[in-house]
Amino acid sequence: MLDDFSHQIRLSKKTLRNKSKDYILNFKKIEKFIKKEIREIDELKKSSKEIIPEINFNKLNKPQLNIIDAIHRRGCVIIRDVFEDNKINNLNLELEAYIEKNGYFEDQKKKADLDKYFSDLKSAKPQIYGLYWSKPQIEIRHSEEMAKVKKWLNNIWNFKNNEYKVFDPNKELSYADRVRRREPGDDTLGLSPHCDAGSVERWTDSNYQEIYKDIFSDNFKKYEPFNAKFRDRTIEFESPAVAHVFRTFQGWTALTEQGPNDGTLQLIPIAKAMAYVLTRALQDDVAEDELCGSKLGRALSVNNDYHSLLLKGLISIPKMKPGDTVWWHPDVIHAVEDKHLGKNYSNVVYVGATPYCKKNLDYIIKQSKKFLEGKSPPDFAAEDYEINYKGRVKLEDLSLLAKKQLALEDWN
Numbered sequence: 001m002l003d004d005f006s007h008q009i010r011l012s013k014k015t016l017r018n019k020s021k022d023y024i025l026n027f028k029k030i031e032k033f034i035k036k037e038i039r040e041i042d043e044l045k046k047s048s049k050e051i052i053p054e055i056n057f058n059k060l061n062k063p064q065l066n067i068i069d070a071i072h073r074r075g076c077v078i079i080r081d082v083f084e085d086n087k088i089n090n091l092n093l094e095l096e097a098y099i100e101k102n103g104y105f106e107d108q109k110k111k112a113d114l115d116k117y118f119s120d121l122k123s124a125k126p127q128i129y130g131l132y133w134s135k136p137q138i139e140i141r142h143s144e145e146m147a148k149v150k151k152w153l154n155n156i157w158n159f160k161n162n163e164y165k166v167f168d169p170n171k172e173l174s175y176a177d178r179v180r181r182r183e184p185g186d187d188t189l190g191l192s193p194h195c196d197a198g199s200v201e202r203w204t205d206s207n208y209q210e211i212y213k214d215i216f217s218d219n220f221k222k223y224e225p226f227n228a229k230f231r232d233r234t235i236e237f238e239s240p241a242v243a244h245v246f247r248t249f250q251g252w253t254a255l256t257e258q259g260p261n262d263g264t265l266q267l268i269p270i271a272k273a274m275a276y277v278l279t280r281a282l283q284d285d286v287a288e289d290e291l292c293g294s295k296l297g298r299a300l301s302v303n304n305d306y307h308s309l310l311l312k313g314l315i316s317i318p319k320m321k322p323g324d325t326v327w328w329h330p331d332v333i334h335a336v337e338d339k340h341l342g343k344n345y346s347n348v349v350y351v352g353a354t355p356y357c358k359k360n361l362d363y364i365i366k367q368s369k370k371f372l373e374g375k376s377p378p379d380f381a382a383e384d385y386e387i388n389y390k391g392r393v394k395l396e397d398l399s400l401l402a403k404k405q406l407a408l409e410d411w412n
Helices: 002-018 023-046 065-074 085-101 104-114 135-141 144-154 206-211 273-280 304-311 358-373 400-405
Strands: 054-056 076-080 168-173 179-182 191-195 250-254 265-267 325-328 334-336 346-350 354-356
Touching: 002 206, 023 273, 023 304, 065 076, 085 104, 085 135, 085 179, 085 346, 135 346, 135 400, 144 168, 144 354, 144 400, 168 358, 168 400, 191 304, 273 304, 354 358
Parallel strands: 054 076
Antiparallel strands: 076 325, 168 354, 179 346, 191 334, 250 325, 250 346, 265 334
């Protein structure tokens, strides 16, 4: 399998180089653009000015054009005050009680080897929890507030083209994800810079090649990260480390106050940074069967050996309050700080924007079968902690909106 895939990588790199009149010059032009973006990020950082665009939840109905332009450029946004502090504080306590009363810590020790991403954590307690169907998670994911946020985010994209409508921005499906509860002093959860939803596929899959066509064919200036065409048709390899849905944005909701040095999110706020990653792998100093460290079935690696320039743009998100949310484009490089140097827990519920399209619907139908059984969703390790958990959300507990988002009721 690996030998066959090495051959596929060689063929793909040859094909992609041939799309350019001069793949080395093409990369140098992209590199020049990235250097300019990073200089500006540095200047903003030194002057303590806003780098990641921000908007308040109550302003979503009448956003200023400059916020949309800023999101298109930075590939990320913070939406403040989506939920009230008191509500989130109560949900955080409720989630903690759900974990403790169901004996999650004992279960986790028995099944730790099933999660290939987080099983090596040395902390006495896990920092990422393989839970999906608790009431607090469901309440946040399927709330009217979250539906409004995700509808707004979906509409930032160009979802129509001459051939077909890629997705319906006003109908949202719900991708179940986990919880982070990172305790003060933890130094085990740091995640190196990466992108989810496909790694080597971004070079080898024909639909990904179409998405990035302008990048490979010397038309980088024409490339639009928020053009959804072909993103609903990509094919990812089967792996519990890869998302098999198209998310317009990945994101999370803060359950606790957190910010720089609290062991939380870092971003490279350049929407077009993927162009650098893709064309860097085509350069002559990279082995013909290598893609700068990216591996089959893993997240897309961004590392010092090949991407040191990009990593200069890595920043920590600003201070977040309970009820604030942060969102980033699926091509935006992100990481988690190596150490939690703060004094309080750094807790989040992961939530993605997953608009209605066939690719997403196919996955959500599979996911909903797991929900009904209390099992882990298809994209994650089959730990299945919640089958017999008290307080797990069941079909009769769902709102009509939640049932639609889980493909358990027809949107029409």
